[in-house]
Structure formats: structure tokens, C-alpha cells
Amino acid sequence: MYDVLRSNRLIKNRKFKVKIAKNAGFCFGVRRAINLTEKAIQKKNKVYTLGPIIHNPQEVERLKKQGIKILKESSKIKKSSIILRTHGIPFNLHKKFKKNKNINLIDATCPFVKRTQNIVKQLLDINSKEKIIIIGEKNHPEVIALKSYGKGKCVILENCQEAQNFKRKSKLINIVSQTTQTTKNFRNIVKILKKKHKVKVYNTICQATLDRQKSAKKLARNVDLMIVIGGKNSGNTTRLSQICEKITKTYHIEVADDIQEKWFQKVKIVGVTAGASTPNWIIKNIEKKIKELAYIVNY
Ligand code: SF4
Incomplete structure (x- = not known):
């Protein structure tokens, strides 16, 4: 149990509200890619992705546990399904894959x-x-x-x-x-x-990006601290963090364990947002930990 529940002093100091950005987490393109990947896994084929399917290490790890394998571009490919990531792949490589009869190409490139x-x-x-x-x-x-x-x-x-x-x-x-x-x-x-x-x-610039940036900016203006959730390798999450840190104190984290209790001292309102490649299960875990820290009853 967190020490926030053990000490009256801490309960008093850390009682703060949490607000979640209106637009946060998976966008249409990423959700589509994950759905295509999970469908391919269910068919029990050998399923590869060329590089990580999205820029979120924890979600990629979850898919790996379900059987997905990550190919390096130089890898020799035998009969298999290959899922193309949301970011797309170079033109010539795409052409080469399309010609290869051993490959069932699943194109998850975002429209x-x-x-x-x-x-x-x-x-x-x-x-x-x-x-x-x-x-x-x-x-x-x-x-x-x-x-x-x-x-x-x-x-x-x-x-x-x-x-x-x-x-x-x-x-x-x-x-x-x-x-x-x-x-x-x-x-x-x-x-x-x-x-x-x-x-x-x-x-x-896609609408999902614009919506997340706009919501993050609006929220950051009204809170004392922003928590931005998403892969450190995710460009869109990094930019959300850069936008927020120009307005208020901001931490970019990947998982609940990255949170440090000391960040929340003397904070009255905490804002939370997440990049387009951050899955809901990670956002929920982090939200839960923040709530426990704050000893929140109502938002
Ligand atoms: S951020 Fe935009 S372009 Fe990128 S995957 Fe999502 S919807 Fe597609």
C-alpha cells in the first residue's frame, strides 16, 4: 500500500484532482493496425512485423507474447504473413514484398x-x-x-x-x-x-495528431502538472510532451512504475494525456496509480 495511505501528513499534502485530456491514446490508424495484427495471430499463421508495428514498447511486447515476431529489414523471409507498420515502409521494399508469393502481406499502413x-x-x-x-x-x-x-x-x-x-x-x-x-x-x-x-x-498533419495536441495544450493551461504517457520512441508522444512542458511542469512516462511520488507535492490539479500509440490498458494502470497517490474520492 502506498505511504500516502499511511501518513496523514501526506494525505493532506497530496490531495489533488486528476483530469484526463479529451483526446488521448490510440488513434484510428493505430487501433486498425493492432486489430489487423490480432486477427492475423488468431489465424495461427507465422506472423511478422517489419520493425515494431507501433512506437509503444509495452504494447509491442504484449503482441510478442501472443506470437508476433519482429523482422529486421535484411532478414530472409520464408512462407509467412508480414504486417506493415502504421508508418509505412519504403517504396522498393513494398514492391519487393508484393512480388514474393511466399508472403501474405497485411498492410497496416495508416490511410x-x-x-x-x-x-x-x-x-x-x-x-x-x-x-x-x-x-x-x-x-x-x-x-x-x-x-x-x-x-x-x-x-x-x-x-x-x-x-x-x-x-x-x-x-x-x-x-x-x-x-x-x-x-x-x-x-x-x-x-x-x-x-x-x-x-x-x-x-x-493528421486530425488525430491535431486533436491530441489541442487537447493537451488546453489541459496543460489549467493544471499544475502534466503526465504524458507513451513510448519514449514515439514521435507524437514526444511532441505532446514538448507542447506541455512549454506551459507547465511535465513528465513523459511509459509505465506506472516511472511515476515518482515527489512530483505530486503541492500540486492541486494533475493533467494526464497520452500519445496516439499508447494503449488504454497502460493509461488505466497509470490513472489508477495516480488516483491511489492522490487518495482521490471525486474527480
Ligand atoms: S497519428 Fe494519424 S497518421 Fe499516425 S497512425 Fe494515427 S491516425 Fe494515422
Whole structure:
């Protein structure tokens, strides 16, 4: 039992309210990917995912216990089902898998990620000379895959500094975004590029990302402490945390055991949010632990 229940002093100090963000946890794309994975497991085939299916280590571990195996891109593949992750995979690899008759390809690429891939493909078909800017993280699997659809025409810009340094003679610059970017970073980069180039902007940040960022921001303004739940490898969770920490004290955690009691001293309202790849069971575990700490009766 937590010491909060043993000491009157602590009960008094730590009695705080907990508020959960209106939009938190699994988005449509991640839920779809998990459903497809679980269905494939039930069919008792050999099921592989290419890299982690989503960026949440605990959920990936849960699926591994059910029988899923994670492939490295270089692995030799025999007869099996391969689930493509929500972030998508590079164009050539996708083509190679499709040709392989031994592989039952289950495409869990989020339709919103696919939409951006299709925009890049179409832009290339219309005019292969124009540059395509991707606003996003260079090493993120979604951006790596997206870049491959541009066949050498894509340039990735992560931040304003890189946008300032970007110099090309291309008449028109097309701009797309990683689906989980912040609107602020996207707008700031577009603003810089507009000063130097003629630009065509495709805002491909997905609605689930926008909703989670908006809710997190709103909540952070009204609490003393924010707990952001999700994989440390999750881009969208990390950005939620970055948004919140500009407003109030914020901790990005993965599991209930990461919580430290000392964070809650003198806190009156705690806000909780979670990235689009954070499953409900983790959010519930953490919510339970926070409630126990706070000795909450009512929200
Ligand atoms: S965050 Fe958006 S793009 Fe990414 S999986 Fe979820 S719905 Fe799809």
C-alpha cells in the first residue's frame, strides 16, 4: 500500500484532482493496425512485423507474447504473413514484398500516411523537376518511407534553422508534412520558405495528431502538472510532451512504475494525456496509480 495511505501528513499534502485530456491514446490508424495484427495471430499463421508495428514498447511486447515476431529489414523471409507498420515502409521494399508469393502481406499502413505518400507520388508524376519538401524527422520510419516515394526529389527539413539554410533554384516548392508534426513547427517552416520561394502547401498533419495536441495544450493551461504517457520512441508522444512542458511542469512516462511520488507535492490539479500509440490498458494502470497517490474520492 502506498505511504500516502499511511501518513496523514501526506494525505493532506497530496490531495489533488486528476483530469484526463479529451483526446488521448490510440488513434484510428493505430487501433486498425493492432486489430489487423490480432486477427492475423488468431489465424495461427507465422506472423511478422517489419520493425515494431507501433512506437509503444509495452504494447509491442504484449503482441510478442501472443506470437508476433519482429523482422529486421535484411532478414530472409520464408512462407509467412508480414504486417506493415502504421508508418509505412519504403517504396522498393513494398514492391519487393508484393512480388514474393511466399508472403501474405497485411498492410497496416495508416490511410493518412498513405495519403501523404500518394501526394508525393502524384507530385512526381505531374512534374519530376519540382522539389518536394517534407517537414519532419529525418530518422523517423514514416519520413524515410515517404522520402522513398519522391525518388530523390524530396528534401527533409526538421526545423526553422534548416529552412533558413535551404537554397534551391526550383521554381515551385511543394511542401508536405510528417503526419505527427506540430502545427507550430509546420507553419514556421512554411513561413520561412514562402519568403524565398513560390510554394504549394499540402498540410498533411493528421486530425488525430491535431486533436491530441489541442487537447493537451488546453489541459496543460489549467493544471499544475502534466503526465504524458507513451513510448519514449514515439514521435507524437514526444511532441505532446514538448507542447506541455512549454506551459507547465511535465513528465513523459511509459509505465506506472516511472511515476515518482515527489512530483505530486503541492500540486492541486494533475493533467494526464497520452500519445496516439499508447494503449488504454497502460493509461488505466497509470490513472489508477495516480488516483491511489492522490487518495482521490471525486474527480
Ligand atoms: S497519428 Fe494519424 S497518421 Fe499516425 S497512425 Fe494515427 S491516425 Fe494515422
